[in-house]
Amino acid sequence: MRHSLPIAPQFFVTAPQPCPYLPGRTERKLFTAMQAENAEAMHDTLSQQGFRRSQNVLYRPSCGDCTACLSARIRVRDFAPSRNQSRVLRRGDNLRRRIVTPRATREQFALFHRYLDSRHTDGGMADMTLMEYAAMVEETPVRTRLVEYRDTTTRDLVAVCLTDILGDGVSMVYSFFDPERASNSPGTFLILDHIRIAREQALPHVYLGYWVPGSTRMGYKARFRPLEVYAGGRWQEVDDPDHFPRAAHPLAVEPVAEQVARITLPDLRGTKL
Numbered sequence: 001m002r003h004s005l006p007i008a009p010q011f012f013v014t015a016p017q018p019c020p021y022l023p024g025r026t027e028r029k030l031f032t033a034m035q036a037e038n039a040e041a042m043h044d045t046l047s048q049q050g051f052r053r054s055q056n057v058l059y060r061p062s063c064g065d066c067t068a069c070l071s072a073r074i075r076v077r078d079f080a081p082s083r084n085q086s087r088v089l090r091r092g093d094n095l096r097r098r099i100v101t102p103r104a105t106r107e108q109f110a111l112f113h114r115y116l117d118s119r120h121t122d123g124g125m126a127d128m129t130l131m132e133y134a135a136m137v138e139e140t141p142v143r144t145r146l147v148e149y150r151d152t153t154t155r156d157l158v159a160v161c162l163t164d165i166l167g168d169g170v171s172m173v174y175s176f177f178d179p180e181r182a183s184n185s186p187g188t189f190l191i192l193d194h195i196r197i198a199r200e201q202a203l204p205h206v207y208l209g210y211w212v213p214g215s216t217r218m219g220y221k222a223r224f225r226p227l228e229v230y231a232g233g234r235w236q237e238v239d240d241p242d243h244f245p246r247a248a249h250p251l252a253v254e255p256v257a258e259q260v261a262r263i264t265l266p267d268l269r270g271t272k273l
Contacts, residue, residue, distance in 0.1 A: 008268075009033075009042065011260045013062055021215040022068060030062035030259060039141035041266035044167040049263060050230035052209060053164055053173060055139040061210070062256055070229035070244065072211035073169065074191075075237075076198045078226050085192055085223075092189040095149045095158065099197075102144045104134035107157050111178060118179035136174070137162060144173070147197070149190075159186050163194065169205030170198050191224060213244045233262060 009032045019025040034042050034056050043053060050071035051058040061069040081089065109130050116126055128136075137146065143165040151158055159177035163170050172194055177186035194206050211229060212218040219241075221227065228235045231244065238244070254262075 009035075009265065011263075013256055016064070019063075019066075021212040021218060022066070025066055026063065027061065027066075027069075028063050029059045030256065031057050031059035033057055034141050036141050038266065038268050040143070041268065043142045043164070045264060045266040047166055047171060047207060048168065052207075053140075053142065053171070055135065056141050062259060063253070065253060067231075067253060068212050068214065068244075069210045070212070070231050072208045072221050072227055072229050072238075073235070074195060074206040074208065074224045075226045075228055076169070076195055076204055076206060079195055079224065081192060082223070085188065088185045088188045089192055091184045092149075092186075092193070094152050095189070096152050097193060098148045098150065100146050100148060102137045102140060102146050102162065104130070104137045106130070108137075108146075108148075108160055109133050111157055111160065112176050115176035115179055118182075140164075147190075147194075149177075149186075149193075159190055161190050161194065163197075164207075165201075166203075166205075166207070169203045169207055170194055170201075171207035172209065188220070211238075213241055 011030055011032045014029045014031065016026040016028050019027040021027075032042075032046075034053075039056070042058065046058045046060075047053075049060075051060045052071065060071070061067075063069075112128075112133060116128075145163050145165065147161045147163050148157060149159040150156060156178075158181055159175070161175035162173040164173055165171075172191070175187065175190050177190070191206065191208065198204070198206050205228075208221050208224070210218065211221040211227070222238060222241045225238075227238045229238055229244065230236075
């Protein structure tokens, strides 16, 4: 008997696990796998609905009693750097950007682990091997690039960002940098330079991942204005960060079946599987 994959993507929910952003809470994710034939269309369409990519999976928070994690993006056209952000850009004048095919190297991996050892020793990536790092970087069914930054004097690799190219923007999947250069705010510089990349390609948005009100680790994203977040089924500008609560009453959270039913999918008719 011949079997074929369904045209409509299937969605699943992860088991609850401790939330990495808000103490005492648990997280759960709604996810679906991308097939190579429709990956670009799925990626573009679901990213516009708050989903993020990890290798060949698209996911979005689907917690049972909390809606604090909000997909965030910068509206590039209207962005103007603050005085502090302008200083960060000037401090980055000695960095040379190079956009390359997503291929893992030992040099990147060494920088990656220096970053983790300095900032995220208790995170899920702390014990990642070179093979696992290579999978994170290289296993992508969509348009992905590595954006490397080197010191123009020493030639040292000082920062890297794994970046997806969407139809309406660039998505910063994961970034890391030399922790010894933290005083120069390299994380902020990476975001600012991705705004420049988006402008160079006439793309309207820079997708930052999830902004979590009340999380000290994620609060910095609210400093990039205008910032939009996906909440209540639409993108909303963040005028006042305190307007978005850290959690919702459990009765206000939609059941998973209703969440899935509200997802808009690309037209995959005629796709060869």
